[in-house]
Amino acid sequence: MATAVTAVPWLRTEEQDKTVFRTCPATGLKVDVAAERLIIANAVAAVVFLLIGGVYALLMSLTRWQAVHLLPANWFYRSLTAHGFDMLVAWIVFFEVAGLYFGGAIMLNARLVQPRLAWLAFALMLTGALMVNVIVLMGEADVAFTAYVPLKAHPTFYLGYILFAVGALLAVGLFFATWVVARAERRYTGSVPLVVYGLLTAGVLAVYTVISGAIAFIPAFFWSLGWMETYDAGFYRNLFWGFGHPAQQVNLAAMVSVWYLLAAITTGAKPLNEKFSRLAFVLYLLFINLGSVHHLLVDPGLSFAYKVTNTSYGMYLAVLGSLIHAFSIPAAFEVALRRQGYSRGLFEWLRKAPWREPGFAALALSLILFGWMGGVTGVTIGTEQLNLAVHNTLRVPGHFHATVVSGTTLAFMGLTYYVIPLIFRRELKLKSWATLQPYVFGGGMALVSIGMIASGILGAPRRHWDVTFAQAPFQVALPGTIHLTLAIFGIGALIAIVGGAMYLTVVLASVFLGKRQEASQLQLVVVPAPMVAGNGHAGEADAENHDSGPYAPRGTFIIVLVFLAFFATYYLANWWLLGRLWGVG
Amino acid sequence: MIAPPAVWWRPLGRYERSWLTIALVWCLFLTAMMPLWFFLGRQNVPATSYRVAPAHYQKLVTDFAQKYQVGTENDLPIVAPPPGDVYLLAKAWQWYPVLKLKKGETYRLHLSSVDFQHGFSLQPINLNLMALPGYDYVIRLTPTSSGEFSLICNEYCFIGHHLMTGKLVVTD
Ligand SMILES: [Cu+2]
Numbered sequence: 066m067a068t069a070v071t072a073v074p075w076l077r078t079e080e081q082d083k084t085v086f087r088t089c090p091a092t093g094l095k096v097d098v099a100a101e102r103l104i105i106a107n108a109v110a111a112v113v114f115l116l117i118g119g120v121y122a123l124l125m126s127l128t129r130w131q132a133v134h135l136l137p138a139n140w141f142y143r144s145l146t147a148h149g150f151d152m153l154v155a156w157i158v159f160f161e162v163a164g165l166y167f168g169g170a171i172m173l174n175a176r177l178v179q180p181r182l183a184w185l186a187f188a189l190m191l192t193g194a195l196m197v198n199v200i201v202l203m204g205e206a207d208v209a210f211t212a213y214v215p216l217k218a219h220p221t222f223y224l225g226y227i228l229f230a231v232g233a234l235l236a237v238g239l240f241f242a243t244w245v246v247a248r249a250e251r252r253y254t255g256s257v258p259l260v261v262y263g264l265l266t267a268g269v270l271a272v273y274t275v276i277s278g279a280i281a282f283i284p285a286f287f288w289s290l291g292w293m294e295t296y297d298a299g300f301y302r303n304l305f306w307g308f309g310h311p312a313q314q315v316n317l318a319a320m321v322s323v324w325y326l327l328a329a330i331t332t333g334a335k336p337l338n339e340k341f342s343r344l345a346f347v348l349y350l351l352f353i354n355l356g357s358v359h360h361l362l363v364d365p366g367l368s369f370a371y372k373v374t375n376t377s378y379g380m381y382l383a384v385l386g387s388l389i390h391a392f393s394i395p396a397a398f399e400v401a402l403r404r405q406g407y408s409r410g411l412f413e414w415l416r417k418a419p420w421r422e423p424g425f426a427a428l429a430l431s432l433i434l435f436g437w438m439g440g441v442t443g444v445t446i447g448t449e450q451l452n453l454a455v456h457n458t459l460r461v462p463g464h465f466h467a468t469v470v471s472g473t474t475l476a477f478m479g480l481t482y483y484v485i486p487l488i489f490r491r492e493l494k495l496k497s498w499a500t501l502q503p504y505v506f507g508g509g510m511a512l513v514s515i516g517m518i519a520s521g522i523l524g525a526p527r528r529h530w531d532v533t534f535a536q537a538p539f540q541v542a543l544p545g546t547i548h549l550t551l552a553i554f555g556i557g558a559l560i561a562i563v564g565g566a567m568y569l570t571v572v573l574a575s576v577f578l579g580k581r582q583e584a585s586q587l588q589l590v591v592v593p594a595p596m597v598a599g600n601g602h603a604g605e606a607d608a609e610n611h612d613s614g615p616y617a618p619r620g621t622f623i624i625v626l627v628f629l630a631f632f633a634t635y636y637l638a639n640w641w642l643l644g645r646l647w648g649v650g
Numbered sequence: 651m652i653a654p655p656a657v658w659w660r661p662l663g664r665y666e667r668s669w670l671t672i673a674l675v676w677c678l679f680l681t682a683m684m685p686l687w688f689f690l691g692r693q694n695v696p697a698t699s700y701r702v703a704p705a706h707y708q709k710l711v712t713d714f715a716q717k718y719q720v721g722t723e724n725d726l727p728i729v730a731p732p733p734g735d736v737y738l739l740a741k742a743w744q745w746y747p748v749l750k751l752k753k754g755e756t757y758r759l760h761l762s763s764v765d766f767q768h769g770f771s772l773q774p775i776n777l778n779l780m781a782l783p784g785y786d787y788v789i790r791l792t793p794t795s796s797g798e799f800s801l802i803c804n805e806y807c808f809i810g811h812h813l814m815t816g817k818l819v820v821t822d
Contacts, residue, residue: 139809209806213767215783216808256654298767298782339654341666363779365699365761365787372695373684381677388673396665449684449695456778457769457804524773526804530812534802537815538724538744541800543773612664622665629676640683643693646777648756648792650694 076249077176084176089487091584096488100170100177104163104488106187108481111159112572114194115474118151119565122558126513130555131533131548138530139207145528147201149210153312153469154226155194158233160477161267161319162186165240167488168264168322173257175247183239189232196225209528211309214285214301223286227279234275237268259336259343260329263322266346271315273354278308299366303357310357313469317387318349320435320473323480324394324428330483330587331425332418333596334401337611337618342393348386352378362452372449384444391436392625396618400611405594408615415620419591423499427479430507435472438514439464441632451639454646457528459554460521463514470561471510478568479503482589485572491579493589495571500590502571506564512557519550692792696779702786704764711739715747723748723817733757740768740781742808745801745816753796753820759789769805772818778804793820 085098121144127135136144170177177183199221200206206218244265247253257265281304288296325342328334336342358375361367378384402414419425442464446455455461482499485491493499523544525532532551534541586592611617662670688694702710714729714737721728730750739746740763751757761770761781768781779789801816 138812142806142809142811145806207809211806213805216766216806258654297784299785302767302782336654338660338662338666340660341662341670363695365696365780365782365785367697369688369695369697373688377681377684380681384680385670385673385677388676389670392666392669392673444680448680450687450691450693453693453695453778454776456780457771458776458778522776524771524776526769526771526802528806528811529804534812534815537813539800539815539817541773541802541815618665622669625669626672629672633676636680640687644691646693647775647794648692648790649777650692650696650790 073249076246078250082176086176089584091487091587094171095174097170097176099180100166101488103177103180103183103187104166104171104484106184107159107163107166108484108488110187110191110194111156111163111477112481112569114151114155114159115565116569117198118148118156119562119569121145121148121151122565123562126555126558126562128530129532129551130558131551133555134531136530139204141530142207142209142528143201143204146206146209147198150194150197150201152474153210154229155190157312157316157469157473157477158229159190161271161315162190162233162236163484164319164323164480165236165264165268166243167484168261169240169243169247172261173244173247173253175243175250175252177239178242178246179239182235186232186235186239189235190229191232193225193227193229193232196221196228200225211305212285213305214288214296214298217289220286220289223282223289226282227286230275230278230282234272237271237275240264240268259339260322260326262343263318263325263346266350267315267318267322269350270311270318270354274308274311274315277304277311277357281305281308299364302361302364306357306360307354310359311354313465314349314353314356316469316473317353318346320431320476321346321390321394323476324390324432325397327424327428327476327479327483328394328398328401331422331428331591331593332398332401333405333593334397337393337396337400341389345386345389345393348382348389351382353383353386355379356383356447359447359452362447362449363456369449376447376449381444384440387436387440388625391432391440391628392621394432395624396611396621399618399621400616401593401596403616403618404596406597411620411623419588419593421500422591423482423496423503423589424479425591426500426503427475427482427507430503431472431476431479434467434475434507434511434514437628437631438511439468439472441635442514442518443468444632445636445639448636448639451643453649454639454643455521457526458521459517459525459527462527463517463519463521466510466517467514471507471514475503475507475510478506481568481572483587485575485579486582486584486589487587489576489579490581490583491575492582493571494574494579496590498567499571502564502567504564505567506561509557509559509561509564512553513561514557516550516552516554516557520547520554523547523550525551696787696789698788700786700788701784702762704762704783707737707739707762707786708764710760711737711746719747720750726816728819731757735760738770739764740770740803740814741765742768743803743810743814745803745814748817748819750819750821751791751793753793753822756790756792759791761787761789766807767805768803768807768814771802771804773800773802775799780805796820796822 206222407417733755803814
């Protein structure tokens with residue numbers, strides 16, 4: 066077969082290949098050293114932007130907590146703009162690019178194609194992100210993360226977004242190229258692992274996202290330079306959310322991939338049924354980007370049919386995808402733990418789960434907070450009519466802090482602890498902090514979301530400096546309970562920021578002070594017990610079904626039923642509340 | 651690391667099939683709720699809107715306010731129109747004018763902005779809609795409770811955003 070390979074000029078045989086590989090002792094994977102450096106660079110950039118965004122988060126939450134009310138109005142709105150960009154775009158996308166290079170090259174034993182172009186992508190993203198941050202700090206772009214036309218920012222702001230997007234698109238392109246080349250060069254056999262499959266899904270969604278972003282921002286750039294007279298507000302909103310919402314779906318697909326990875330690392334779990342999990346990713350691919358209309362549900366200019374079709378992702382089939390993962394991930398580690406001997410009753414496996422292992426704690430909390438808080442509130446507020454009582458209140462950031470922060474960010478934090486020994490090749494320092502960190506961060510963020518959602522139900526607007534309206538011409542009396550709910554939000558934010566600081570301390574201490582060493586095992590604190598019977602890799606074990614017997618995922622089935630009951634209660638309660646509103650139509 | 655088995659498309663197990671069925675039924679129910687409420691519910695998202703030039707909208711509102719003005723508060727006209735077309739204008743950072751409506755009557759409330767995007771948020775009812783420049787959004791509104799209500803802006807509209815409040819009165 067070697068001749069067939071060399072016939073194509075951009076493919077290399079093993080002899081031709083000059084790529085420098087090292088072999089990872091813990092996983093046995095061949096690691097492309099050039100890819101590894103790029104992973105480190107992107108991960109470091111991600112963490113730096115998380116730090117900057119975290120400082121803004123602290124300042125803003127201490128302002129919205131009415132008893133403290135720290136910042137003046139202009140600095141509050143400035144922080145809002147920078148926080149949105151640094152967290153939702155810079156931190157997440159840099160981390161995802163690191164994840165794509167990991168999935169595309171290292172998990173497939175492959176070489177990263179064109180590392181130079183990958184460095185160019187990195188430079189473009191970094192330049193763009195710095196441009197946005199500087200121009201916002203200079204006070205020339207107080208337009209919030211969304212930059213809704215006709216609010217106008219300095220052209221540098223839009224250009225920064227565009228450069229970042231071009232860099233990200235290039236990185237995604239290189240990921241796909243790496244996969245195609247790996248396949249053609251036969252670097253791996255069979256189908257790609259589920260984690261890579263999920264990352265490929267994220268990559269496809271990312272292409273759509275970035276293109277829509279470019280279509281929104283390039284005219285905005287021209288308009289800010291005065292080359293374009295007007296830019297329609299409704300049109301911009303459609304385009305912006307064609308970028309802004311799918312960007313979160315990229316996060317979703319990447320996060321679910323990380324969930325499968327963390328489950329595998331910390332419990333030895335593997336998907337019960339690859340078809341089931343892959344089907345869920347395909348549902349994401351086909352339907353989830355329709356959800357961008359979630360932000361436009363109470364906009365003029367769009368019809369009922371358009372809104373309903375899009376907001377429901379067709380027929381909630383992307384939600385079906387998430388419900389599949391909600392079962393298949395806990396079921397995978399339930400079966401793995403049962404096979405380690407924790408098979409008594411419904412929930413022994415849950416009690417004996419490796420709760421002290423940072424990756425498992427991060428996975429479990431991320432899964433719970435994302436699903437029970439983020440997912441349930443998301444589907445509810447994305448229902449066309451229900452949105453009348455929700456749009457632009459604090460319920461909206463309450464929802465997405467449960468998804469992007471408690472879900473995605475927490476999962477990414479958990480993964481970082483494993484990246485340090487495997488990729489940075491440093492001993493993880495402060496392991497007891499790493500064990501505690503997901504609980505502190507997740508607990509704090511849960512309070513943040515609960516505080517925000519409750520405030521929003523009471524009518525508090527999002528992106529607002531002063532809900533007491535002290536300087537406004539007409540007094541507004543929002544219910545007094547709002548001070549309690551905003552205090553819950555503020556206190557939760559302080560706890561979460563402590564959790565964030567713990568994360569940064571562990572990471573920085575390990576990277577700078579940790580002993581240089583090769584990782585000898587994947588786990589950091591708790592090593593899973595050997596499996597009783599099977600659950601090994603590809604082979605006969607897979608043909609086993611888990612329909613009955615001691616290893617069947619009965620506990621997970623009960624948990625997902627309880628989850629559905631909670632979901633239904635919250636959803637129907639919202640219809641009941643809507644029914645008490647004034648007549649509107 | 652977790653390479654897939656050679657045959658990954660084997661049939662689903664019992665628990666997977668059951669959960670998939672339950673989840674699918676729930677998704678269909680979620681889908682059905684919106685059209686059902688559209689026909690049976692009293693609270694729906696308004697779907698009527700027209701293009702309007704901001705200057706023209708400004709004139710419509712000013713004429714309307716002059717015609718039905720009954721008083722003044724905070725330098726804004728208080729306007730008590732009969733049921734039918736009613737106009738509200740959003741601009742940085744003000745809701746113009748103060749509307750005085752009657753409980754149980756149905757109005758065609760026109761909503762638009764003459765500068766930035768603004769968020770119409772009626773409190774403590776907690777009814778929220780977007781006001782965009784260039785779009786005349788027509789809302790069939792039936793107040794079902796009386797008293798004094800507040801309008802706030804919940805779409806960020808530059809640094810005076812938190813100053814943007816207004817008032818709406820409903821009499822019995
Ligand atoms: Cu406003």
